[in-house]
Amino acid sequence: DGGITQSPKYLFRKEGQNVTLSCEQNLNHDAMYWYRQDPGQGLRLIYYSQIVNDFQKGDIAEGYSVSREKKESFPLTVTSAQKNPTAFYLCASSPLDRAAYGYTFGSGTRLTVV
Amino acid sequence: AQKITQTQPGMFVQEKEAVTLDCTYDTSDPSYGLFWYKQPSSGEMIFLIYQGSYDQQNATEGRYSLNFQKARKSANLVISASQLGDSAMYFCAMRGNAGNNRKLIWGLGTSLAVNP
Numbered sequence: 122d123g124g125i126t127q128s129p130k131y132l133f134r135k136e137g138q139n140v141t142l143s144c145e146q147n148l149n150h151d152a153m154y155w156y157r158q159d160p161g162q163g164l165r166l167i168y169y170s171q172i173v174n175d176f177q178k179g180d181i182a183e184g185y186s187v188s189r190e191k192k193e194s195f196p197l198t199v200t201s202a203q204k205n206p207t208a209f210y211l212c213a214s215s216p217l218d219r220a221a222y223g224y225t226f227g228s229g230t231r232l233t234v235v
Numbered sequence: 236a237q238k239i240t241q242t243q244p245g246m247f248v249q250e251k252e253a254v255t256l257d258c259t260y261d262t263s264d265p266s267y268g269l270f271w272y273k274q275p276s277s278g279e280m281i282f283l284i285y286q287g288s289y290d291q292q293n294a295t296e297g298r299y300s301l302n303f304q305k306a307r308k309s310a311n312l313v314i315s316a317s318q319l320g321d322s323a324m325y326f327c328a329m330r331g332n333a334g335n336n337r338k339l340i341w342g343l344g345t346s347l348a349v350n351p
Contacts, residue, residue, distance in 0.1 A: 154338075154339075162343065163326065163341045163342065163343040163344055164326070164341045166338060169338065179338075209278055211278075211280060213280070218337045218338075219330075219332055219337065221268050221285075221287060222268075222330075223268070223270045223272075223282050223285055223328075223330075223339070224280075224282075224339055225282070226272075226279060226280035226281075227279075228277070228278065228279045229278040229279065231278070
């Protein structure tokens with residue numbers, strides 16, 4: 122079955138460490154997205170990519186980095202520059218960046234700073 | 236700029252009753268899509284229903300229907316015959332076709348609790 126796989130499900134980070142969250146899709150979708158969700162809050166866009174080797178900043182890109190070397194993969198690195206990284210991270214994809222298409226989501230990664 | 240407003244932070248409904256979750260939107264894009272997603276406590280985002288701005292009829296998907304009133308810019312989700320498993324956060328979202336409007340933008344969500 123096609124879908125989006127995020128790993129790990131839970132991740133613990135020490136202060137000052139970089140960590141990378143994995144997102145892989147086998148839906149042949151062109152566009153991929155990373156969101157951050159804080160408790161009781163909505164979704165905030167971190168980065169998105171519409172094509173391989175290209176990506177754009179979202180609303181809260183500071184302290185994060187991404188790459189899109191393959192169509193299927195869009196990993197997110199949470200750097201030590203992100204001062205408050207504890208949150209729930211969701212990866213999504215869509216076939217095209219058009220109004221008629223919604224997003225398919227992964228099951229999320231819960232990141233905690235210890 | 237596009238905007239989605241969900242004015243109900245929390246809602247309660249008795250099992251087997253219907254409930255309406257409100258969503259209003261603002262956009263200058265003539266072509267846009269409206270979406271509802273469900274997020275249970277596990278965190279996954281589950282697509283429920285889609286309404287296109289040019290669709291003449293309200294969208295329906297099983298127990299979910301979308302009450303689309305274009306002139307009022309509202310896209311309320313109606314859940315009929317509520318079940319205990321409907322307890323979750325519900326998010327309204329919109330995306331357009333023009334420039335920066337092509338990203339999905341989200342409301343802040345409504346927390347629905349279904350009482351037995």
